[in-house]
Amino acid sequence: MAHIVAIGAGQAGSSLVAKLRNSGFDGKVTLIGAEPHPPYQRPPLSKKYLLGDMPLDRLYLRPEKFYRENDITLRLDQPITKIDPNTRCIFLDNEVISYDELALTTGSVPRLLPASIGGALDGVHVVRSLSDVDAMAPRFDAKARILIVGGGYIGLEAAAVAATKGLEVTLVEMADRILQRVAAPQTSDFFRNLHQLHGVDIREGVGLERLFGTDAVTGAALTDGSELAVDFVIAGVGVTPATDLAEQAGLEIDNGIKTNVLGQSSDPHIWAAGDCASLPYRGRQIRLESVQNAIDQAEIVAKNMLGGNRPYHPMPWFWSDQYDVKLQIAGLNSGYDRVVTRPGEKDGAVSFWYYNKTSLLAVDAANDPRAYMIGKRLIEAKKSPAPQVIEDSKTDLKALLKP
Numbered sequence: 001m002a003h004i005v006a007i008g009a010g011q012a013g014s015s016l017v018a019k020l021r022n023s024g025f026d027g028k029v030t031l032i033g034a035e036p037h038p039p040y041q042r043p044p045l046s047k048k049y050l051l052g053d054m055p056l057d058r059l060y061l062r063p064e065k066f067y068r069e070n071d072i073t074l075r076l077d078q079p080i081t082k083i084d085p086n087t088r089c090i091f092l093d094n095e096v097i098s099y100d101e102l103a104l105t106t107g108s109v110p111r112l113l114p115a116s117i118g119g120a121l122d123g124v125h126v127v128r129s130l131s132d133v134d135a136m137a138p139r140f141d142a143k144a145r146i147l148i149v150g151g152g153y154i155g156l157e158a159a160a161v162a163a164t165k166g167l168e169v170t171l172v173e174m175a176d177r178i179l180q181r182v183a184a185p186q187t188s189d190f191f192r193n194l195h196q197l198h199g200v201d202i203r204e205g206v207g208l209e210r211l212f213g214t215d216a217v218t219g220a221a222l223t224d225g226s227e228l229a230v231d232f233v234i235a236g237v238g239v240t241p242a243t244d245l246a247e248q249a250g251l252e253i254d255n256g257i258k259t260n261v262l263g264q265s266s267d268p269h270i271w272a273a274g275d276c277a278s279l280p281y282r283g284r285q286i287r288l289e290s291v292q293n294a295i296d297q298a299e300i301v302a303k304n305m306l307g308g309n310r311p312y313h314p315m316p317w318f319w320s321d322q323y324d325v326k327l328q329i330a331g332l333n334s335g336y337d338r339v340v341t342r343p344g345e346k347d348g349a350v351s352f353w354y355y356n357k358t359s360l361l362a363v364d365a366a367n368d369p370r371a372y373m374i375g376k377r378l379i380e381a382k383k384s385p386a387p388q389v390i391e392d393s394k395t396d397l398k399a400l401l402k403p
Contacts, residue, residue, distance in 0.1 A: 002027035004305060005090060005097060007080055007245065008105035009033025010042070012274030012294040014061045016103055019302035021070045029072045030097065032090075036077040037130055038064050043291060045133045046157040047321045050140070051164065059130070083249040085267045101269055101305045104246055104257055105298060108239035108275040108289065113149065118211025123232040127154050128239070139232045142166035147220050147230045149208050151178030153320045155236030156191060160322040163198040170228060171200055174207035184339040186352045187327075187364045194325060241276045241287060254278055254285045261311035263301035271305060273298040279312060286332075290318045315380050328369065330376035331362030340387045344368035351375065353390050360384040370397065377401055 004020060006013045009031050017031045033039070040059040048054035067074040081091045083102070090097045110126040113119030125136040139146075144167050148155045151173030162169045175181070177188045195202055203222070211233065212219040220228045241256035252258040252266035256278035263271050263279070274294040278285035288297075293314055300312040318329040336354040343350055344367065351371035354362040360383070363375030374397045378385065385400045 002100045003030070003098065004028070004101045004103070005030045005032065005099040006103040006105050007032050007083075007090070008107055008242075008274070008276070009035065009039045009074070009076065010105060010107045010274065010294070011039065011061065011291055012107070012298040013103070013105035014039035015295045016105060016273060016298040016302045017072050018062070018066075018070070019299040020306070021072065023303055023306055025306055027100075029070075030075060030099075031067070031072055032075040032078050032080065032092075032097075034077070034079045035129060035131070038062070038067070038074065038076065040130060041291075042128070043319075045130065046127045046154060047161065050133055050137060050158075050161045052137075056130075080245055083245055083270075085249050085251075085270060088269060099269075101271065103298075103301060103305065104265070104270065104272040104276060105274045105294075106242035106245065106276045109242050110235070110239050111237045113208070113211070113233075113235045113237070117208065118213065118217060119235070121211055121213045122216040123213070124211065124217055125232065125234050127158055127234060127236065136232065136234065140165050140167060143168060144231045145229060146170070147172070147208075147228060147233045148236060149233065150236035150238070151175070151180075151202070151204070152182065152236055152238065153179070155234070156195065156322055157320060158234050158236060159195060159200050160198070163195070163200050164323065169200045170203065170230075171195070172203045172206045172208060172222060174223070175204070177204050178202065182333075183364060184333065184336065184352055184354065186339050186341055187366075190350065190352075190366055191322065191327075194323060198323060239275070239289065241278075243276060246270075246272070246276070256285070256287045258285055261313075262304045262309065263297060263312055264304070271301045273301045279314065281314065281332075288314055288316055290316065292317055315376075317376060325366055326369075328365045328372035329362065330365075330372060331360075331379045333362035333364075336361055338387060340391045342371060342390055343393060344371060353387070355384075355387050358384055358386065374398060374401060 017029050039061045110128045146162050146167050148171040159169050159171050179188045207223040209221040209223050211217050246257045257272040259272050259277050275289050278287050320327045333354040335356045338355040340353040349368040351365040351368045365372035
């Protein structure tokens with residue numbers, strides 16, 4: 001009987017094994033995770049879960065009984081020591097598991113602040129896993145002083161939770177502006193204003209020099225020469241694909257585990273999906289760190305592991321919740337040379353439309369689900385309304401979808 005194993009019990013791994021069963025595969029299926037918890041949602045960790053608005057059981061992607069009822073062997077708290085592609089074996093601490101086909105859905109790992117600048121002090125946290133958030137949650141007391149290092153979406157979401165809970169929040173971003181790597185200046189301006197209205201001290205063009213403290217962090221020196229007293233720190237300085245097992249197995253790495261359009265790695269019996277995988281897109285290998293990509297890519301890979309031969313063409317979309325604002329993003333904005341701002345129908349709603357010359361690339365929509373949905377459908381249909389048409393508030397966006 002054929003045996004398919006997935007290593008990495010997150011969104012991609014859970015979606016992949018479920019799709020195998022849904023597609024009629026009746027062989028053995030094993031899902032191995034390094035954490036002690038069943039597969040769970042990560043986005044709410046830095047939002048509703050940290051706020052206390054979502055109980056633990058609602059984080060789980062599927063109830064544990066789902067795996068039993070579908071004859072999926074769930075191996076939790078099981079770190080892998082190595083993979084041998086030649087013998088098709090996976091080595092755990094005291095066990096060897098053989099496979100016919102293997103999927104790597106190992107996700108990504110947060111970048112840590114170096115120990116040489118105080119990154120190993122007690123009270124320095126990252127936001128990635130359930131245990132990370134459980135460890136920092138008791139520190140979110142009103143009036144506590146928090147320093148957030150990094151002005152990307154993770155850092156901003158953590159700042160929103162902290163400010164909502166009444167903490168004294170300082171956020172530093174070494175780049176010239178928050179969200180510089182992922183969004184246009186217009187989107188950065190929108191969120192800077194939003195956070196400042198909630199009392200967050202945002203310092204752009206300022207980095208962390210070092211942290212102070214004997215055992216626990218008590219202060220920080222910044223690159224502009226200033227110093228802060230802090231009670232705890234969150235580092236939101238990005239993630240890297242979890243490729244250690246793939247590298248040890250001799251797989252090709254290119255901005256993650258390199259896969260072809262089918263999701264296959266350089267070894268024909270090893271596949272990859274989710275944050276750890278890079279895929280061909282417009283002539284280069286890209287990684288898409290999003291829930292939807294993890295689901296869509298994993299489901300295509302599951303079908304292809306069963307002989308489906310279906311290429312994966314991503315339709316990227318993302319979201320971020322901060323205070324009472326939901327940002328929804330459709331498309332990829334890389335290569336944009338113009339941004340059109342369009343006010344929404346409701347007070348405070350706005351969308352930013354990214355163009356390369358006359359080609360629509362992406363849309364950032366803040367509290368404007370209508371603009372987001374229409375922008376997403378236009379991008380998927382490869383339709384590009386003229387920028388001046390989008391800019392004109394009198395334009396009926398829905399009419400742009402007509403053939």
